[in-house]
Structure formats: C-alpha cells, structure tokens
Amino acid sequence: MDKLKASLLKLFDTYRVIFWYDETREMTEQVDNLDLLGIEKVTLNNNEFSVKYRLHCQQPTTPFLLYFPYAQPPHEQNWLLDVQLAGYVFRTDLQAQFMQELGLDDHYHEFVSTHIEFFKNSRRREKLARLGIPPGETQAGLRNRMLAVVFGQDSLSLSEMLLVYAHAVATGTEDRLGTELNRYGLADTFWQQVAQRFGYTSATPAIYEFILALFETNSPFLSTSLRADARVLINRWRVNMRYQESFRQLSRRVSVDLNLPNLLPRTTLDALLDDDLFEGVEKRIIAELAQAVATELATIDRVEAIQKQRENKYWYKDYRHFYDVLLNAVWIRSLVAAWANEPFDSLTEGPQRYTERLYRVDSHYRRLLYAYRKTEQHEVLDEVMTQINAVYTNQWLLPLSSQWQRVIDQAPEWTFSPLHTQRYFFRYHAEPQLSKGRTFVIISDGLRYEWGRELADRMQSENRYTTDQSYLVTGLPSYTQLGMAALLPQTQLTIQPGTDSVLADGLPTQGTDNRSGVLAQQKGVAIKAEDFLALNANKEGRDWVKPYAIIYIYHNSIDRIGDTLATEQQVMDESELVLDTLQEIIRKVANMNGVHIWVTADHGFLYQQQPVDDTDFLAAPVSGQVWKQARRYVLGQALTGGEGFHRFEGRQIGLAGDVNVLLPKGGQRLRLSGSGSRYVHGGASLQEVVVPLLKFTKKKANTLQLVDIDVIRSSERITTNIVAISFWQQEAVNDRIQPRQIRASFTAEDGTPLSDLFTYRFDSIETSERLRESKHRFQLSQKAGSLYNNQTIQLRLEEPIETTSKWKVYKTISYLLTIAFTNDFDNF
Incomplete structure (x- = not known):
C-alpha cells in the first residue's frame, strides 16, 4: 500500500487528474483504503457528466483521483476524454509499473509491452533511468537508450556500441549480445541504424560480417562496400586504448579470412x-x-x-x-x-x-x-x-x-693537445672549476665516444640542461687501470712493476677506496654509481656531499658485460640501459645542487658482431719480461715482438719508469684462452682511445621549446566531406627547438568528434620551408553534414601530456561547414 501511495503522490506532482481503470475490480479495496491528503478520490458510476462539472467548475484546482471499476471505454464513448488526455492514466499491470517507475507517459504502454523482456530486469531499468529520459522522448530515442544499456555504454554513440560489439567478437562473447538484442526486440533497430550510418545491409546481418566489410572498405588495396563513416569508425577504433587489443586480434583474424x-x-x-x-x-x-x-x-x-x-x-x-x-x-x-x-x-x-x-x-x-x-x-x-x-x-x-x-x-711519441690528453683532465678541466662550485665527475667504464655523443644529445633535449662536448685521448695501453688513474689528480703515472696496476704520484689507484685516497688531497671522494643512486637526493645526498669539493662517481656496466666471454655479444643491448642510468645520475647530481658535471670514460673499445677471423689473431712471439698480456696489449720490460706489434717505451706514452708496451697493429688481437675476442680494448684504434668529455650544466631558465605547428589555409569554409589540410612545421628541429607530436581532428564546438584522427610527429630538420609541410585528407562523418551544417566547427590540434596517455589542446582553428547535400558520402 505504501508503494502504491508513493507512486500516486509522485504522479500528482505533475498531473492534477489521474484516471484509474480497473476492469476486474481487483483494486477496489485498495482504493477505498488509500489515504491521499488533499486529493479528492472519486469512484465513477455512470456519473461522468457531474464529475466533469465538478472538475471544471466547482473545484477547478483540486487534484482528483478518478477510479473506474470497469474497462476504459473507446474514445468516442468517453465523456471525460479531454480531461484524460490532459491528465494521466494510472495502471497496475506490469507494464504500467515499469512506466511509472521510469516516468513514461501512457502512450508508451504498447512500446513497453513490445520490449517487456528488457524492462523486466531491475538493473536494466536502473541503468536506463541513469541515462535520463527527457520529456517527450520519442520511441526511437528510447530504443537508442535501451541499446546503450545493452552495450553497457553511458552515451548513445552507435560507433561506441559497435566497438563494444567488436570487442565481444574478439573475446568470444558476441553471442550474448546478439541474443540480448533479439530477445529485447532491438536487433532490427540496431542494424537499421548501422545500415543508415555505414551502408551495411544484409539479409542476415551479423557483427563479424560488418567487421569484414569495415576492414575491406578501409584498406587501400581491397574493395569498398561501406560509406565514408567507416573510415572514421576504424580510425577511432585503432586509437581507442580500451579497444586496441580487440583491433589487433580481429585484424589478424580478418587478414586470414580475406585471404x-x-x-x-x-x-x-x-x-x-x-x-x-x-x-x-x-x-x-x-x-x-x-x-x-x-x-x-x-x-x-x-x-x-x-x-x-x-x-x-x-x-x-x-x-x-x-x-x-x-x-x-x-x-x-x-x-x-x-x-x-x-x-x-x-x-x-x-x-x-x-x-x-x-x-x-x-x-x-x-x-x-x-x-x-x-x-x-x-x-x-x-x-x-x-x-x-x-x-x-x-x-x-x-x-x-x-x-x-x-x-x-x-709518430715518435703518443702526444696530443693538453686539453685533449686524458692524463691532464684534472689539471685543465676539473681543477679550474673547484673554486667556482662543487664539481662532479662521472666516469663510465668503457663509454665509447659515440655513446657519449648520444648521451649529450639526450641531455641537450631535456629542458634546462646545456652540454659542452669535447673529447679526450687515452693513454696507452687503453685499459681500465691506466685510464682511471689518468683521470685522477696527479702529475706522474707509473705501472707498478710486475703488474698492470697503476700508481698516481706513488699512490695506488685500483678500487674506489684507493681513488678516494688520491682525491682526498683535493677535498674529494670516490663513490660507486649504485651507491650514489641509493642516496636520497633531497636530504641524505645533500648532507653527504657537503664536505667535498669534488666527487668522482664510477659507473661500470659496459666493461663488465663486454669483458666476459659469455656476455660480450650483449654489450650493444646494454647501450640503452647505460645511457638511461647516466641520465639518472646527472639529474640526481643536479638535484644535489651540483654546479659542474663532467662525464667521461677510462677507455673505449673495438667491437664486431661476427666472429673474429683467424687471420686477425696475431701469432708473432713475444719475448722479455711480461707483466700483463691481454687481447690488445702486452705490458712488461725489455719486450720485443714481431712485425705485427708496435713497441712503445714508457716515456713515449707518458709513463714514468722502465716499462715497455707492445700493441698489435691495426685491429689484430692476441690469442688468450677464456676471454672474448669481439669486444676488446687496450690498443690504439680510434674507437679505443677516443673517449667523450662532456660538461653538463643545469640552467634556471628554460632552454628548450617545442617546434610550432601551423595550418596553411586557403579558405575558412569547408564545402565537401573530404578536407585536405596542410600542416606546416614553422622551424627546423635543432638542439633548442624540439619535435612536437600532434593529434588532429575536426570536432564540433561542443567537442563532438566529426572526423578521423591524424597523428604525426613533426621532427623535420630541413631548412627549406617547403620540405617541412605535411598533408592529410580528413574524412568528415555523416553527423558533421547532418547535424552541424552551416555551423562553425574546429580543427583541433592536441599534444600528449608528458608521462601520461592523455592529450591536451595545442591550438584550434575554426571553419564554417557548408556542405551541399549530395551523395558524396556514398563515394568513399
């Protein structure tokens, strides 16, 4: 009774007179017991005329509940028809309950009966109510809302429903949707809309058949069977993150079925x-x-x-x-x-x-x-x-x-300009900076020159970083211990007799602790890269660096992988990780208020992917006191070798003491069991001895801007459904002007999509303006011509929001859409 009363009171909020026909007289008792305060309750019994007089003349503003314990008469016999048409007919059958719950008028009774299976489910009714049913909604409009419920959508977009259906095909659940469309009496409506919008017709329409036609129509080398909106649909499908996986699966399936x-x-x-x-x-x-x-x-x-x-x-x-x-x-x-x-x-x-x-x-x-x-x-x-x-x-x-x-x-000596000589690095590069701020030196073991160039390019493309690029030439042999010692503060380098260890002004240099000992004379310290990265930059890291004027950070992954036989072929795989790690170290140094940041290496390397030919191994004998023999060098005293070697005295290569070095000429190697031969260093090749010297500075002001993109317009009007747009990259990309990625499409002013999407990365380095132009032919949807003709629409250019999958508006250009209604859309 309470629910019945609540339903009636809700209706009285809208209607003054409510008619209640009860052919079976089952509700007489309930009517008698209804307590409706302020509402006149009248049971009709062949007194229609008097009731009508009372309604219009005696109580023209009083709400009435008119109960008829008989069936509704035909219109021509209904004395109260005019009142009924202005009021509301209350029903107590199942259809009526659903209509009342959803606020539907009486003329929907037959509609609800036709689709009764849809309305029987309370969750479907709730979802339909959440979509909202505007006053005066047509039956066609209500069917669209019911379709949205079936497809689980919050919008009435047919394209979105088709993507849901296609996704169901990819996941093998399309039969459920097909069954529901038929069961709820919505299949004909759905496929009629698909036919009208996309031109797909079939005696037995099916979603996979439509998908086949969709792919055929959009392929440049297959047949065309659908209308132009098919291009817009499949374009949106490809870029929709929610449905991309279904596109992949169905593309593969369709390719087989289309032969x-x-x-x-x-x-x-x-x-x-x-x-x-x-x-x-x-x-x-x-x-x-x-x-x-x-x-x-x-x-x-x-x-x-x-x-x-x-x-x-x-x-x-x-x-x-x-x-x-x-x-x-x-x-x-x-x-x-x-x-x-x-x-x-x-x-x-x-x-x-x-x-x-x-x-x-x-x-x-x-x-x-x-x-x-x-x-x-x-x-x-x-x-x-x-x-x-x-x-x-x-x-x-x-x-x-x-x-x-x-x-x-x-050459009589291995000598180069002091600014490019590795053993003078501290004297000519690092030391002059100490009085100007804390200095960091990042040394990556095996960082070849060309890797350093790429690191410089990467950091140059980051905002607020500037890079000075140069190079150093290592000493000979080009191996780790000598290169690391040469980069420390020192005036004399000596090979410790009988070993390949190096002394800097008599001090040992092997290992982080020994290097810290050398650096301590300059208020410096050495630390491994992994330990440095483990420091918290904001507090722990800043406190840790305070006592030091110079910090050497040692990074070792290239040499560690390359120098091992089992992993030497993976050294090129390591390049991306190495560069990523070095960038991370540089950023962290900058966050610790590092003023001067140097990046260099102890040596480079030779590498080839194919196995080393036997003819590239040097077979010449070596005599004398050998301290160390590797693939690309021999260290010792009184050394002699065959013609395949070049011999250096220590003084010729800047080393103190009585030491000789034999280097295989060219790219030859020495045979050495248990070590790799594709990745080698120690010799004098350019790839081994030329290493990067990079100085990074973080600025307070922005150092970068993205390249500007404009649209070359010949007209402010659009008169056809295919629109050719020329995009112009205003400047050539360089160190300070970076590429910009754009996603462009036509939209209504309310944001409704009206075309396919065009995605493009503008990264041209061409100085000629003509060569920086890119074109795309946009396909406008039928909706554009039917709903937005003679209105202003926008070409919306968007750019990605960094570190997200979202896009933001870069710029918009307005056009007046004035399409003549022809059969253009059928000629795609």
Whole structure:
C-alpha cells in the first residue's frame, strides 16, 4: 500500500487528474483504503457528466483521483476524454509499473509491452533511468537508450556500441549480445541504424560480417562496400586504448579470412604504404625493403621516407626495430663507401676527424645491432645483417685501422693537445672549476665516444640542461687501470712493476677506496654509481656531499658485460640501459645542487658482431719480461715482438719508469684462452682511445621549446566531406627547438568528434620551408553534414601530456561547414 501511495503522490506532482481503470475490480479495496491528503478520490458510476462539472467548475484546482471499476471505454464513448488526455492514466499491470517507475507517459504502454523482456530486469531499468529520459522522448530515442544499456555504454554513440560489439567478437562473447538484442526486440533497430550510418545491409546481418566489410572498405588495396563513416569508425577504433587489443586480434583474424597472404604478393609496395590495418602489410613492406637494402637498390632517402610514412601506423610500433636495422644498414654502407680509405696526415688529425664525423659509422653499427637483437634476430634481416657485418668489419674497421696505424708507426711519441690528453683532465678541466662550485665527475667504464655523443644529445633535449662536448685521448695501453688513474689528480703515472696496476704520484689507484685516497688531497671522494643512486637526493645526498669539493662517481656496466666471454655479444643491448642510468645520475647530481658535471670514460673499445677471423689473431712471439698480456696489449720490460706489434717505451706514452708496451697493429688481437675476442680494448684504434668529455650544466631558465605547428589555409569554409589540410612545421628541429607530436581532428564546438584522427610527429630538420609541410585528407562523418551544417566547427590540434596517455589542446582553428547535400558520402 505504501508503494502504491508513493507512486500516486509522485504522479500528482505533475498531473492534477489521474484516471484509474480497473476492469476486474481487483483494486477496489485498495482504493477505498488509500489515504491521499488533499486529493479528492472519486469512484465513477455512470456519473461522468457531474464529475466533469465538478472538475471544471466547482473545484477547478483540486487534484482528483478518478477510479473506474470497469474497462476504459473507446474514445468516442468517453465523456471525460479531454480531461484524460490532459491528465494521466494510472495502471497496475506490469507494464504500467515499469512506466511509472521510469516516468513514461501512457502512450508508451504498447512500446513497453513490445520490449517487456528488457524492462523486466531491475538493473536494466536502473541503468536506463541513469541515462535520463527527457520529456517527450520519442520511441526511437528510447530504443537508442535501451541499446546503450545493452552495450553497457553511458552515451548513445552507435560507433561506441559497435566497438563494444567488436570487442565481444574478439573475446568470444558476441553471442550474448546478439541474443540480448533479439530477445529485447532491438536487433532490427540496431542494424537499421548501422545500415543508415555505414551502408551495411544484409539479409542476415551479423557483427563479424560488418567487421569484414569495415576492414575491406578501409584498406587501400581491397574493395569498398561501406560509406565514408567507416573510415572514421576504424580510425577511432585503432586509437581507442580500451579497444586496441580487440583491433589487433580481429585484424589478424580478418587478414586470414580475406585471404591477405595471397593478395599481398600481387600488390605493389607503394600501394601498401598507406594501409593502417594489417600486420601482414607491415611484414610485406619490411621484406620488400630488406630485399632492396640487400641488393643495394635502397637509398637513405627512400628508407627514411618509408619509415616516416609508416611511423604513425598502427603496427609500426611492433616493427620499429626492423626499420631501424634497415635504415642504419644503408647509412653504414653509404658512410663506409665515402670515408673508409681516407688517409691521415698526422696523429692529431685522427681524433679530430673521428669526433667530427667518423664516429657516425660506429654509432650506426651500434644502433643496428641493438635494433637487430630487439627483433629477436628475425630471419627476414639475415641477408642484410650478414652483408653489413662484413662491410663494417672488412670495409670499415680494417681499412680505417690500417690508415691510422701508418700515422702511429711514424709518430715518435703518443702526444696530443693538453686539453685533449686524458692524463691532464684534472689539471685543465676539473681543477679550474673547484673554486667556482662543487664539481662532479662521472666516469663510465668503457663509454665509447659515440655513446657519449648520444648521451649529450639526450641531455641537450631535456629542458634546462646545456652540454659542452669535447673529447679526450687515452693513454696507452687503453685499459681500465691506466685510464682511471689518468683521470685522477696527479702529475706522474707509473705501472707498478710486475703488474698492470697503476700508481698516481706513488699512490695506488685500483678500487674506489684507493681513488678516494688520491682525491682526498683535493677535498674529494670516490663513490660507486649504485651507491650514489641509493642516496636520497633531497636530504641524505645533500648532507653527504657537503664536505667535498669534488666527487668522482664510477659507473661500470659496459666493461663488465663486454669483458666476459659469455656476455660480450650483449654489450650493444646494454647501450640503452647505460645511457638511461647516466641520465639518472646527472639529474640526481643536479638535484644535489651540483654546479659542474663532467662525464667521461677510462677507455673505449673495438667491437664486431661476427666472429673474429683467424687471420686477425696475431701469432708473432713475444719475448722479455711480461707483466700483463691481454687481447690488445702486452705490458712488461725489455719486450720485443714481431712485425705485427708496435713497441712503445714508457716515456713515449707518458709513463714514468722502465716499462715497455707492445700493441698489435691495426685491429689484430692476441690469442688468450677464456676471454672474448669481439669486444676488446687496450690498443690504439680510434674507437679505443677516443673517449667523450662532456660538461653538463643545469640552467634556471628554460632552454628548450617545442617546434610550432601551423595550418596553411586557403579558405575558412569547408564545402565537401573530404578536407585536405596542410600542416606546416614553422622551424627546423635543432638542439633548442624540439619535435612536437600532434593529434588532429575536426570536432564540433561542443567537442563532438566529426572526423578521423591524424597523428604525426613533426621532427623535420630541413631548412627549406617547403620540405617541412605535411598533408592529410580528413574524412568528415555523416553527423558533421547532418547535424552541424552551416555551423562553425574546429580543427583541433592536441599534444600528449608528458608521462601520461592523455592529450591536451595545442591550438584550434575554426571553419564554417557548408556542405551541399549530395551523395558524396556514398563515394568513399
């Protein structure tokens, strides 16, 4: 009774007169017992006229409950029809209860009966109520809201419902949705809307059949069967984080069902470059490109252009490393052909030219090997890798080392400018800074010059950091103990007789504690990188550094991996982690108010991926007192060797005491059981002796800005459903102007999406303005023309919010949409 009373009182908030027909007279007692304060309760008994007079004349403002203990009469026999139409007919059947719960008018009674299975469930009714049913909602509008409930959506977007349905196909739960659509009498409505919006028709419509048509329509080399909105839908599907995995699964399934493996070989490479649907297309492009690189038909420009065209496609992220292998391969081949046989005229010319440009070959080789291992050494790249490994070893390392060795053989001493000599580092670089603020020196064991260049580029691209780049030339032999000692404060370096240990002004230098002892004379200390990183920068770290004027931080992962036979082939894999760690150390130093931050290395290294040929092992005998023999050097006294060695006296290489050094010429190695031969150091090759010298400073003011993007507009009106937009990168990217990633689309002023999405990274270094232009043809949805014609719409440019998956508005450009209503949408 309380629920019945509450329902009636709620209705009286809206209606003055409520009609209650009770053909079976089952509710007579309940009506009699109803206590409705302030409401006249009247039972009709052939007294319609008097009641009507009372309603209109005697009590024109009083609320009435009119109870009819009989069936509702036909309209032509209903004396109170005008009152009834203005009031509300209260029902007590199941349909009526649902209608009353949802606030639906009486004319929905038949509608609710038709879809009674939907309304029987209280949770569905609650979800429908939460969506909101506006006054005067049409039956078609209510069906849309019911569809949203079935698909679990908070919006009435048909596209969103289709994505939910597609996701159900991917997870094998589509039968449940199909059953519910049929059971609730909504299937016809749903597929009629799909037909109207996308042009999909079928005698027996099915979601997977629609998905097949969707992929076919959006592929540049398959047939077209759907309307233009299909392009907008699949574009939104690809970028929707919630449904990306279902896109991946169904793309793979569709490619099989559309017989893609047999179609692709008959399709040209250029015809595939715009496809953004199929993993098989990405594989085919890579295979074609790999063949072109292997046959030396691919140019740098061609490979770069294809990679740039593909980098915003869906499957690219899975195959980025394949493209990196191929691009680095063509760069290596091109640079080696240009530079490998250039002679050197002097000892100082070697490091100068290496740091100006020659290092780039080694940099590309490192990146190639890193990317290749990330592809899990995929067989499609085997031929390219075999060729490039041979090019690097035989056409680069061999001739370069031969040209360099000729200069070494003619030089009386191993001597360079003091500013570029490793053993003068403290005297000429670190010591002058001590009076100007606390100084940090980060020494990464084995950090080759080209790795240092990449570290500099990375830090230069971080806001508020500036970088001064230079280089040092190590002493000989180029091994850890000598390099580490040379970087300490000292005036004389001596090899401890009978060992390979090094004394700095008579003090031992091996290990962190001994180096701290040397540094203590300069109010300094040494610490391992892992221990430094464990310090809390804000409190513990700042307190720890206070007593010191200079702190040496020792990082060791390159040499640790490379010097071990079991792991030497993983040394290139370590490059990303090494650079990440060094960046972390630099940032932490800056947070500890480090004023001067130096990064350098004890030595570099030689590396080749392919096994070392037997002819590259030096078989010449060594005589004399041998203190230490490694792959690339022999230390001792009174040493002599064959023609394959170059012999240095200690004084020739800046070492005190009676010591001799034998270095294998070129890139040759000595045989040594139990150690690796692909990663080596200790010799005089440019890759071993030239190390980076980087100085980082953190500024208070911003040092970077992102490149500005503009739109070249020929008109402020849009008159067709396909809109060609030219984007212009205003400046060339450089050290201070960084790339900007943009996601662009057309939207209504209320934010409603009206087109596909275009994502692009603007990173051109071209100085020509014309070469910094990028174009995209946007497809407007049917909604744009039908709901927003003759209105202002926006081209919205968004950029990613750093460290999140969110985007923020970069800029908007307004257009007036004035599309003539033709069949343009059917011609996609």
